[in-house]
Amino acid sequence: MLELPTRHVHLWCLTMDCSPFDLAFWASLLCADERVRADRLRHQRDRRFFIWYRGNVRRILASYCGSAPQALRFRTGRFGKPELADPFDMHQLRFSISHSGNRLAIAIVRASEVGVDIEQIRPMPDLPDLVDSVFSGREQSLFRSLEESSRLPTFFSVWAQKEAYLKARGLGLNRPPRDIDVGLFPVEGAGLIRDGWDSSATKQWSLMAWPPVQSYATALAVEGQHWRIDHMAEDSLPL
Ligand SMILES: CC(C)(COP(=O)(O)OP(=O)(O)OC[C@H]1O[C@@H](n2cnc3c(N)ncnc32)[C@H](O)[C@@H]1OP(=O)(O)O)[C@@H](O)C(=O)NCCC(=O)NCCS
Structure with missing residues (x-):
């Protein structure tokens, strides 16, 4: 076990x-x-x-x-x-x-509580509309200042952080993602900056992201602080 x-x-x-x-x-x-x-x-x-x-x-x-x-x-x-x-x-x-x-x-x-999200970084023809609808005002203005080449990985990292956080809270997309403000990883650190529905959330939740691995963005949200993350390998499973 x-x-x-x-x-x-x-x-x-x-x-x-x-x-x-x-x-x-x-x-x-x-x-x-x-x-x-x-x-x-x-x-x-x-x-x-x-x-x-x-x-x-x-x-x-x-x-x-x-x-x-x-x-x-x-x-x-x-x-x-x-x-x-x-x-x-x-x-x-x-x-x-x-x-x-x-x-x-x-x-x-x-x-x-915990939430994880993994997103394959893929072309998004409607990227500007998606950014308008799911990014907060702060995220939108910072995103528009980015070089073209870093926009797609940054979009998916922001998206993954929002989904991981909403999944940790069990809400799925029942709360508008634009009401949540996260770090524009990798150009700034990942993390929860503001939840417009819960002013104490920033202190109560840990939100992390990883650099894209082979075209995937990943994020993890956990309730509380000071977590140790163990990256598990398949060979640690009992036979
Ligand atoms: C939960 C939700 C956020 C899942 O998002 P998703 O990226 O489509 O799917 P994921 O693979 O990350 O997660 C799916 C898993 O989340 C879990 N899940 C479902 N509802 C959930 C909830 N309310 N809270 C937490 N986890 C939930 C289930 O385990 C599900 O697994 P299943 O597909 O085997 O049933 C979903 O409510 C949703 O609405 N997704 C829309 C995503 C979207 O619009 N993406 C656009 C990207 S640009």
Whole structure:
């Protein structure tokens, strides 16, 4: 069973590498609802990716609960944030997942809220409109002063930070992203500068970002300060 010490975040970042044989294994870990959701996906690529990442989410979370991946049960919060259901909630694990391109990120902590987001950096033809609708006034003016070449990675880093924070709070996009002000990483430090709905949030939440790795922007939000982040490798999973 994997140990998760308090004040540690376990961050898993996996890249899909899945033969047809592997796919049958991942599919065998899913529950009936997940299989139905997979079957509804029209494109084979999306179906394979769904089966692969859901199988991995189950395998990883199960290794902290000491149970079989197939046995795990989930419930969702008011706006859809998933959590472990009884009896698996006794471990006080909180997790967040994100998938983009061919990557999956999972962040796991004990007894605090957490949100993770990974975004494949891809061309956005409607970038100026998106910036207008999701960036705060401060972010918009700084963004417009950036050189063209750094705009796309900065956009996705800002977006990932906002989503990670909103996911940590279980809100998804039910609060306007432009009401949240974050650092324009990498031109300035990442972090929560202001939440227009909660003046105490800056002190209560940690928000971090990573330099784009092979065209992906990643961000992590955790409730409280002084977290240690452990980047987890697949070989740390029990067989
Ligand atoms: C939660 C939300 C923010 C997910 O965003 P996303 O980037 O599409 O997807 P991610 O891969 O990062 O996260 C998906 C996971 O978030 C989790 N999730 C869903 N609702 C959530 C909520 N309210 N709070 C926290 N987590 C939530 C689920 O685990 C979900 O996994 P699933 O797809 O297997 O069900 C979603 O509410 C949303 O509305 N997304 C729109 C994104 C968008 O407009 N992006 C434009 C980028 S320019």
